[in-house]
Amino acid sequence: MSEQTAIQPLYAKLMEKFPESVVMDERPGFGGIVVQSLNLVEVAQELRDNLGYDYLSSVTAADDFPEERLEVIYHLFKSVGGAPALLKVFLGRTEPVVPSLTPLYPGAELQEREVWDLYGIRFANHPDLRRILLWEGFDGFPLRKDWKEPLYEEDVKPYKSRWPEGKGERKELLNPYKDNVQYPREFDPSTWTGDVDQAMYKSLEISDDGNSRALKTDQLVVNLGPQHPSTHGAFRMAVVLEGETIVNLKPVVGYLHRNHEKIGERNTWLQNMPYTDRLDYLAPMSNNFGYAITVEKLMGITPPERAEYIRVMMAELTRIASHTMVTGFLLNDLGAYFTPALYALEERELILDIFEEVAGSRMMVNYFRFGGVARDVSPEVLKKIRHLVYNRLPRKIDELDKYIAQNEIVKVRCEGVGVLSADDAIAFSTTGPNLRASGVPYDVRRADPYSIYESLDFDVCTRDHGDVFDRYRVRIDEIRQSIRILKQVLERIPEGPIMAGKPQYLAKVPAGEAYGRVEGPRGELGFYVVSDGKPNPKRYHVRAPSFINLTSLAQMCKGAKVADAVTILGAVDIVLGEVDR
Amino acid sequence: MAENDLNKPEIDMPAELRQQIAVTTLDRIYNWSRSNSLWPMMFGLACCAIEMICTAASRYDLSRFGMEVMRPSPRQADVMIVSGTVTKKMVPQIVRLYNQMSEPKYVIAMGACASGGGPFKEGYNVVPGVDKFIPVDVYVAGCPPTPQALLHGLITLQKKIEGEHIPNTRWYKKGEVEAIPVPILGPDLFDPRNSELINSETHKPLPVVETIVEGGETA
Numbered sequence: 001m002s003e004q005t006a007i008q009p010l011y012a013k014l015m016e017k018f019p020e021s022v023v024m025d026e027r028p029g030f031g032g033i034v035v036q037s038l039n040l041v042e043v044a045q046e047l048r049d050n051l052g053y054d055y056l057s058s059v060t061a062a063d064d065f066p067e068e069r070l071e072v073i074y075h076l077f078k079s080v081g082g083a084p085a086l087l088k089v090f091l092g093r094t095e096p097v098v099p100s101l102t103p104l105y106p107g108a109e110l111q112e113r114e115v116w117d118l119y120g121i122r123f124a125n126h127p128d129l130r131r132i133l134l135w136e137g138f139d140g141f142p143l144r145k146d147w148k149e150p151l152y153e154e155d156v157k158p159y160k161s162r163w164p165e166g167k168g169e170r171k172e173l174l175n176p177y178k179d180n181v182q183y184p185r186e187f188d189p190s191t192w193t194g195d196v197d198q199a200m201y202k203s204l205e206i207s208d209d210g211n212s213r214a215l216k217t218d219q220l221v222v223n224l225g226p227q228h229p230s231t232h233g234a235f236r237m238a239v240v241l242e243g244e245t246i247v248n249l250k251p252v253v254g255y256l257h258r259n260h261e262k263i264g265e266r267n268t269w270l271q272n273m274p275y276t277d278r279l280d281y282l283a284p285m286s287n288n289f290g291y292a293i294t295v296e297k298l299m300g301i302t303p304p305e306r307a308e309y310i311r312v313m314m315a316e317l318t319r320i321a322s323h324t325m326v327t328g329f330l331l332n333d334l335g336a337y338f339t340p341a342l343y344a345l346e347e348r349e350l351i352l353d354i355f356e357e358v359a360g361s362r363m364m365v366n367y368f369r370f371g372g373v374a375r376d377v378s379p380e381v382l383k384k385i386r387h388l389v390y391n392r393l394p395r396k397i398d399e400l401d402k403y404i405a406q407n408e409i410v411k412v413r414c415e416g417v418g419v420l421s422a423d424d425a426i427a428f429s430t431t432g433p434n435l436r437a438s439g440v441p442y443d444v445r446r447a448d449p450y451s452i453y454e455s456l457d458f459d460v461c462t463r464d465h466g467d468v469f470d471r472y473r474v475r476i477d478e479i480r481q482s483i484r485i486l487k488q489v490l491e492r493i494p495e496g497p498i499m500a501g502k503p504q505y506l507a508k509v510p511a512g513e514a515y516g517r518v519e520g521p522r523g524e525l526g527f528y529v530v531s532d533g534k535p536n537p538k539r540y541h542v543r544a545p546s547f548i549n550l551t552s553l554a555q556m557c558k559g560a561k562v563a564d565a566v567t568i569l570g571a572v573d574i575v576l577g578e579v580d581r
Numbered sequence: 582m583a584e585n586d587l588n589k590p591e592i593d594m595p596a597e598l599r600q601q602i603a604v605t606t607l608d609r610i611y612n613w614s615r616s617n618s619l620w621p622m623m624f625g626l627a628c629c630a631i632e633m634i635c636t637a638a639s640r641y642d643l644s645r646f647g648m649e650v651m652r653p654s655p656r657q658a659d660v661m662i663v664s665g666t667v668t669k670k671m672v673p674q675i676v677r678l679y680n681q682m683s684e685p686k687y688v689i690a691m692g693a694c695a696s697g698g699g700p701f702k703e704g705y706n707v708v709p710g711v712d713k714f715i716p717v718d719v720y721v722a723g724c725p726p727t728p729q730a731l732l733h734g735l736i737t738l739q740k741k742i743e744g745e746h747i748p749n750t751r752w753y754k755k756g757e758v759e760a761i762p763v764p765i766l767g768p769d770l771f772d773p774r775n776s777e778l779i780n781s782e783t784h785k786p787l788p789v790v791e792t793i794v795e796g797g798e799t800a
């Protein structure tokens with residue numbers, strides 16, 4: 001693997017400086033540098049300051065049960081592109097502690113909280129280590145392999161109760177509460193006093209030094225959400241206000257935590273494909289893409305050419321649909337209630353029609369397979385796509401852009417609001433249009449090309465101000481680039497098979513690990529999977545761009561007015577299915 | 582108004598009055614007016630919410646049925662479309678919102694998740710169906726249901742409303758309708774009504790496990 005060869009010289013360099021504390025991960029199929037937890041911060045500092053790995057993309061963990069070991073896994077990249085530096089820290093299962101990387105990479109904040117929440121690995125010196133997807137007081141760390149959910153049947157699917165005899169017994173009827181719940185022994189509900197929000201409010205650090213100012217003011221906490229028209233789903237921002245100005249802000253997530261990863265580790269490889277649709281439900285094709293190329297990396301197969309073209313075509317159509325929708329809803333957040341969104345949805349509907357025709361479903365497409373795609377694209381559909389790409393979309397996008405970009409109110413409310421500098425954007429691990437709007441030309445399609453993107457002509461769109469308006473502009477620019485890509489794809493798409501080999505229900509995935517990433521509409525969508533050679537993934541992790549983009553939300557909102565927080569959130573563009581997973 | 586839409590059909594009306602006068606029952610006029618101006622709550626949970634938005638948009642156009650007035654506040658809404666996966670972390674809020682809606686109020690469970698947990702049923706943070714906590718009037722199948730399916734669900738709800746009879750409808754009876762107790766987040770989600778059951782289960786003596794000494798003889 002190319003990643004494996006890229007890491008050797010890096011290892012040699014680290015060996016010189018830290019001979020005692022780094023070794024290569026020698027397990028067959030695995031790679032990366034195993035670091036002693038004591039020296040992790042120094043090694044990371046060296047990587048960031050002297051070797052150029054300034055972008056911490058993903059932090060996650062894995063459980064090696066039944067071995068007495070947990071792993072913390074870091075993927076670091078250079079913001080100029082290239083293969084990752086993969087760091088691992090091995091820990092024991094009881095009371096594991098690892099130093100936090102937030103002082104070096106603030107972008108690790110939410111991800112480290114997630115690892116604490118799901119694996120119970122403590123991060124020393126983390127500024128605000130609380131549960132994130134679940135709530136304070138939840139019993140257990142669910143992603144550990146020895147933790148069992150209330151409706152647990154077996155470790156892996158297909159379950160015997162459904163296959164082959166198909167007795168179909170209902171697990172919840174065996175549970176004493178006849179429901180999807182379980183409680184620890186000695187738990188007495190009548191004496192329960194846990195307040196799930198207390199720790200969060202404490203972390204907001206409300207100060208009452210208002211007396212020092214000429215006009216005495218109190219700080220006030222306002223909760224936006226979880227049911228609020230501006231939050232794009234069940235999301236909550238707790239903001240501390242001084243007058244109308246935001247002093248501090250905490251995103252509160254987890255209201256849509258659907259346990260993708262736990263379920264994903266019980267599923268077979270292919271069973272996870274439809275689940276990826278439901279991550280970022282505005283861009284299901286990109287999610288399919290990311291998962292497919294990750295597993296293909298492990299399997300060592302490449303899809304035939306026609307399949308690659310179809311994949312890119314679908315991914316770019318998704319990007320257009322998603323970006324137009326976000327643009328429409330940004331206007332919603334500004335108060336232009338629904339009319340602009342209707343313009344955007346009109347184009348999206350036409351693209352959904354194409355998806356329905358090729359995949360059978362408007363939204364949940366389940367279209368990609370390992371080694372190709374599920375169905376071929378007929379000439380009639382190609383004709384429809386051609387019509388969209390050549391005649392309709394360019395005109396409609398220009399129209400939308402004209403209405404929005406020249407609107408005085410939009411400009412006043414968006415320009416200079418929610419500014420994020422380039423350095424901050426990198427430090428906070430921001431990705432996608434948000435990163436590029438801050439002037440960093442980083443696009444996975446160029447930085448670490450996959451599929452056929454290397455052979456396609458397109459520009460990486462950037463803007464310089466890093467404000468809400470620039471985020472909007474980058475999205476519109478990207479739609480235009482996507483149209484450009486689609487034109488090339490439509491011209492060159494070859495005839496031929498759409499699957500490498502025979503389609504199979506049970507993918508044979510050799511033991512090992514892989515990290516695959518694609519540029520989704522919201523940024524770098526990564527999948528980290530570990531296989532032990534069995535029909536199910538041992539570890540299945542999603543590096544969700546909109547979750548990680550939330551890390552910088554507080555930074556962008558501080559000092560802004562509370563009404564702007566809504567706009568800033570709209571421009572960050574989160575999809576809750578992906579944030580909470 | 583179509584001819585005879587509201588009229589009680591068995592009443593014979595002179596032809597020249599048919600367009601101007603309607604003779605009908607109280608039930609009929611109540612139900613007719615209510616079912617044609619249902620205001621849904623603007624409330625999205627997951628992927629299904631996107632299809633709900635599409636249903637409200639120009640192509641499928643909910644407003645043809647008098648339902649375009651999506652209200653963000655539960656106080657002004659008549660129907661709650663539970664559009665998406667109900668998680669344990671979210672369900673206290675959903676119950677609270679339901680309690681805050683003024684009567685008459687209806688619930689549509691949109692999609693597999695809201696109806697029964699859907700693809701995520703086995704998840705540790707998932708409530709397998711919103712009907713574990715609040716009463717549901719119409720279930721719409723699909724993952725996600727297409728906009729057409731949601732429209733069908735709403736029309737079904739209209740039909741249901743048209744069959745209501747004032748004397749035995751819950752909201753016109755004497756006495757207050759009791760609010761649903763809000764579930765609480767503890768070590769796992771619990772319904773305060775189940776406290777006793779939970780208490781007795783968690784304090785049960787552990788089942789005695791017979792230990793077999795490996796390789797040894799039984800004493």
Ligand code: SF4
Pocket residue numbers: 278627628629664665666691692693694695699700723724725726
């Ligand atoms: S039913 Fe399907 S589409 Fe609807 S919320 Fe559940 S997973 Fe999403």
